[in-house]
Amino acid sequence: MRKLALNDEILLNIEKPARYIGNEVNSVMKEKDKVDIRFAMCFPDVYEIGMSHLGIQILYDMFNQREDTWCERVYSPWPDLDQVLREEKIPLFALESQDAVKDFDFLGLTLQYEMCYTNVLQILDLSQIPLLSKERTEDMPIVIGGGPCAYNPEPLADFFDLFYIGEGETVYNQLLDVYKENKRSGGGRREFLEKAAGIPGIYVPGFYRVEYHEDGTIASFAPTCECAPLKVEKQVVMDVTDTYYPKAPVVPFIKATQDRVTLEIQRGCIRGCRFCQAGMLYRPTRERKLEYLKQAAKDMLVNTGHEEISLSSLSSSDYSQLPELIQFLIEEFDKKGVNISLPSLRIDAFSLDVMSKVQDIRKSSLTFAPEAGTQRLRDVINKGLTEQDILEGAGSAFEGGWTRVKLYFMLGLPTETEEDMRGIAELAEKIARRYYEIPKEQRQGKCQIVVSTSFFVPKPFTPFQWAPMFTKEQFLDKARFVKEAIRAQLNQKSIKYNWHEADVTVLEGILARGDRRIGPVIRKAYENGSLFDSWSEYFRPQAWEQAFKDLGVDPDFYTMRERDVTEILPWDFIDIGVTKKFLIREWNRAKEEEITPNCRQQCSGCGAGRYKGGVCLEG
CATH class of the missing domain: 1.10.287 (Helix Hairpins)
Known part of the structure; x- marks a missing residue:
């Protein structure tokens, strides 16, 4: 009988205690005295978000296939439990064993989005692990980061012992083998990090030195140790069929954000949108074989009891065997009450036909992502979508029974003009007008066009990584302009408009393209009370503003200026x-x-x- 880190009194006085008790269906239990390596795998956000992350499910399954390793899960405690852990001095614990994270060999953190950076410090702090890598002693876990934000690890460099650059199925087993051998031979923390730095895809930030010009740009970035390479090369799995994939993923006790089986059908994207980081990071495109996907779908649905399966990829329409896969899923599962979810579809005749077969379309909305309001700006961002494509897709959808359309745009894209912003309202109007061109007797009541705009953030390893951003006030001015333009449309009552938080966007931009000088700012903001920054109700912009002010760091340096293509960027040492x-x-x-x-x-x-x-x- 395993011990519980939290007693009944604590569990009864916090929200959703099922987040912390473990023992879910398909979770892995091992005897800790019979393994050589204990790995705490963490998603630095609340349980419901972290349990929806496919990457952790893959690594959890992969690590636990090793007899010498026990991988357990950790998530950010919600503020109510956070307070209890601090007051009672209870160290953060892993779900499976309820053992303290500080007693593990590794603490791995998935860096999925920039706004979780203060949560990374929360995890370290509550685990009673020093925030700075250089202050950790021999008996403390090796702290490793991975995921899309690890492709610019520099803002977090001081807090991590190493970063994993690439897909987890490649060299993680080699890394664990090196750790085990180093431990067996009596090697210490430093010896392991030196050996790890020699493994392709492993970046040890402590082995590099950065120097700056007087204007704040980077003068040099170089290794200080012979064991560290000049370039860290992204690791890629080319055969995504013959690799690790969880056939029995862990089933959460409470409803997760993605409460379904996720079937990854391919990696990478052929499209080349110039704003899209994932489209560049995960090249080249690699498809999973059809027969493998069929069997995986069967296994996961049987092993989890889920009633929905989602086909995951950056652009599902581009999977070459999608018609055959959809037909199989319909024939196999439709009568069993299993819903099939198809995100990331391009809206064309084929996609609409597919969706009409697998969804109750008359009760759902259709999503388009034109990204920009005019064809000129869509060409700038290389969207590969014309206004004719959009209007024909919307028309076909309306004729097929849809009445609600969601449109996603970005404001603040490079070269944007007032005409481009006005074009957002005009495109929404054209789509609404297209609905009312259908004979009245064929309509399903009124239509609703929901226009959503996010604000553009230039990301590393995209063609727009050199582009400037706008201030919070400028972003809000753009949103107000679009709002007024929508009000001027004939069918304005059919169009609803909402936009993203501008202050969050500006901070995301700073963190996305930051260097090592941003690390102390993150720490200061955390000490000022920043936590769960991606949650609107918890975001504290004043905590960040004070941190920048106290440390004398100018946020505009990271957002407002256009970079010269000859400038050394903080992430240039990574080869993707x-x-x-x-x-x-x-x-x-x-x-x-x-x-x-x-x-x-x-x-x-x-x-x-x-x-x-x-x-x-x-x-």
Whole structure:
């Protein structure tokens, strides 16, 4: 009988105690004295969010297949439990064993989005692990970060012992083997980090030194240890069929954000949108084989009892065997009451036909992501979607029974003008008008067009990584402009408008392209009370403003200026396969409003083709 870190009195006085008790269906229990490595896998957000993350499910399954390793899960305690742990001096614990995280060999944190950075410090703090890597002693866990935000690890460099750059199925087993051997031979923390730095894809920030020019830009970034490489190369799984994938994922006790089976059908994207970080990071596109997906779907639904399956990818419509997969899922599961979810579809005749087969379409909404209001700006961002595509898709959807359409746009994109912003309202009006062109007797009541705008954030390893941002006030002015433009439309009553928080966007931009000087700011903001920054009700902009002020760091340096393409960027030491030469070419093509064909139409020579073992031209 395992012990519980929290007693009954505490559990009865906190919200959703099921977040912390473990023992869910398919969770893995082992005898800790029979394993050599204990790995605490953490998603630094609340349980419901973390349990929806596929990456952790994959690594949890993969690590626990090793007889010598026990991987357990950790999530950010909600503020109510956070307070109790601090007051009672209870160290943060893993769900499976309820043992203190500080007693594990590894603490791995998934860095999925920038607004979780203060939660990273919460995890370390509550675990009673020093926040700074250099202050940790031999008996403390190795703290490792991975995920999309690890592709610019510099804002968090002081807090992590190492970062994993790439897909987890590649060199993690090698890393664990090196740790085990180092431990067996009596090696210490330093010896392990030196050996780890020699593994492809592993970045040990303590082995690098950064120097700056007087204007604040980076003068040099170089290793201080012979064991550390000049470039850290992203690790990629080329055969995504013959690799690890959880056939019996853990089933949460309470409803998670994604309360369903997730079937990853492919990795990567052929589209090349210039704002999209994932589209560049996860190149090249790799498909899972159809027969494998069929069996995986069967296994996961049986092993979890879920009643919904979601097909996961960056662009599901581009999976070459999607019709066959959909037909199988319908034939196999439709009569069993299993719903099939299809995110990331391009809205065309095929996609609409697919959705009409798998969903109760008359009760659901249809999502378009034009991203920009005019064709000119869609060409700048290389969206590959014309107004005719959008209107034809909407028209077909309305004729098929949909009455609600969601439209997603970005404000603040490079080269944006008032005409582009007004175009958002005008496109929404054209879609509404298209609905009312349908004969009255065929309509399903009134239509509703929901327009949502986020504010553009330039991300590392995209062609827009050199672009400037706007201030909070400028972003809000843009939102107000769109709001007034919508009010001027004939069908304004059919159009609803909402927009993202501008202050959160500006902070995200700072963290996304920050360097090591941002680390102390993150720590200061955390000490000022920042936590769960991605949650509107908990975001404290004043805590961040005070942190920047106290430390004399100018946030505008990271957001407002356009970078020169010759500038050393904080993440330039990472090689993701896509070359800087290609990104510069795409940045210039954006300024010229030139489209680059998608990867299936024509190879654009981005560099990622080398992972296929072939020659990738850089013409």
